[in-house]
Amino acid sequence: MVTVDTARVQKRTLGVLFGTQVVGGVGVAIGIAVGALLLDDLTGGPSLSGLGSSASVIGGALLAIPIVRITNRDGRRGALSFAYAVGIVGAVAVVAATVTRSIPLAFVGMLAFGGGTAANLQARYAAVDLAEPEHRGRQLSLVVWAATLGSVSGPSLAPFADNALRDFGGPRYSGPFIASAVGFGVAAVMLWALLRPDPLVLARQHSGEPDGPRPGISAGLRVVRANPVARTGILAVALGHFVMVAVMAMTPIHIKQGLHDPDTVTTVVGIVLSVHIAGMYALSPLAGYAADRFGSRRVITAGIVGLLAACATAGTAGDNHVQLAIGLLLLGLGWSGTMVGGSSMLTGAVAGAERPAVQGLSDLTMGCAGAFAGAVSGFIVSGPGYPTLAALAALVILPVTVLVLHKPKPTGA
Secondary structure (H helix, E strand, O other): OOOHHHHHHHHHHHHHHHHHHHHHHHHHHHHHHHHHHHHHHHHOOOOOHHHHHHHHHHHHHHOHHHHHHHHHHHOHHHHHHHHHHHHHHHHHHHHHHHHHOOHHHHHHHHHHHHHHHHHHHHHHHHOOOOOOHHHHHHHHHHHHHHHHHHHHHHHHHHHHHHHHHHOOOOOOOHHHHHHHHHHHHHHHHHHHHHOOOOHHHHHHHHHOOOOOOOOOHHHHHHHHHOOHHHHHHHHHHHHHHHHHHHHHHHHHHHHHHOOOOHHHHHHHHHHHHHHHHHHHHOOHHHHHHHHHHHOHHHHHHHHHHHHHHHHHHHHOOOOOHHHHHHHHHHHHHHHHHHHHHHHHHHHHHOOHHHHHHHHHHHHHHHHHHHHHHHHHHHHHHHOOOHHHHHHHHHHHOHHHHHHHHHOOOOOOO
């Protein structure tokens, strides 16, 4: 039974995380909206532009290793603030790359920019450190949903940020990354100043967990190997993310191939990606409620159906931007189902002392899957094309479909 004091801290924690997800979400979404376009401009083609998204994703994934270490030592507050600080460094480096026209610096900057994504994703686990088991899915999804306000507006704000800096003689695509740095900075300050007491530290105190060395990523891997429910949760999150990144990362390039005016491209990309991000986050509380009420497996299954429908819709859209937006909306909804359902399943499948390590492993796996998706997507679009990319992405989700549908449903999963 949760004490009154712990319940009050949990309410405050959710409020702080809600606020940081909004401003941090703006920073992440603005960068996502123009990252592929910036790399396409610097490199002269779409093949390497997908590697920019890949660099951002792998950067966020690799940060899971120090994030777990900091979390184990100091709790969530220091770890999340650190991740946003790395994202600020990355955004500044990307701006410098646009000024100097340096392709290597742009990739390094995008790698560090992944810190903002890592912080936004890890925040969902901070939301459930003090949550009662029967409310875990809803409270996790509430923090995921909070990113809607920032993430949906982010791509639409990208043209304004871009034009504002260009009015002062700045290079194209640099303004959005300056806005990202500001958003990450505000989120980091809010976390450092307001996330007190730390929810994970308090949860450890209430559970009587002893002080001392705590499991890292490698220990988390051993835990997952022996836990089929945790493996299913991790796979659902990772492969759902793979499909989402593969299709989403190349959508701006697909739009650009059918248009000629750069300003029109930026505007259309902003609208389509705003619709996509709305799908990712807006209905996540329903996914969380469904995970608590009906079980995580059913939510993951619904997410898989959404991803398959998205690939079919977007892959056949051609130059129909309305159909493309519908496809990207379904892509976001499907991702939300696999992300919320898989994260809830994973968290409920392991003991409290093991959670930071296993959660970090999940984000590392998810990031590697997304990085690979971003890396290959550019080459596929520059060769067979966007419809082929969507078809291949749909095939990737089949392994988790088999696991979710055919493994026996354990108690509480």
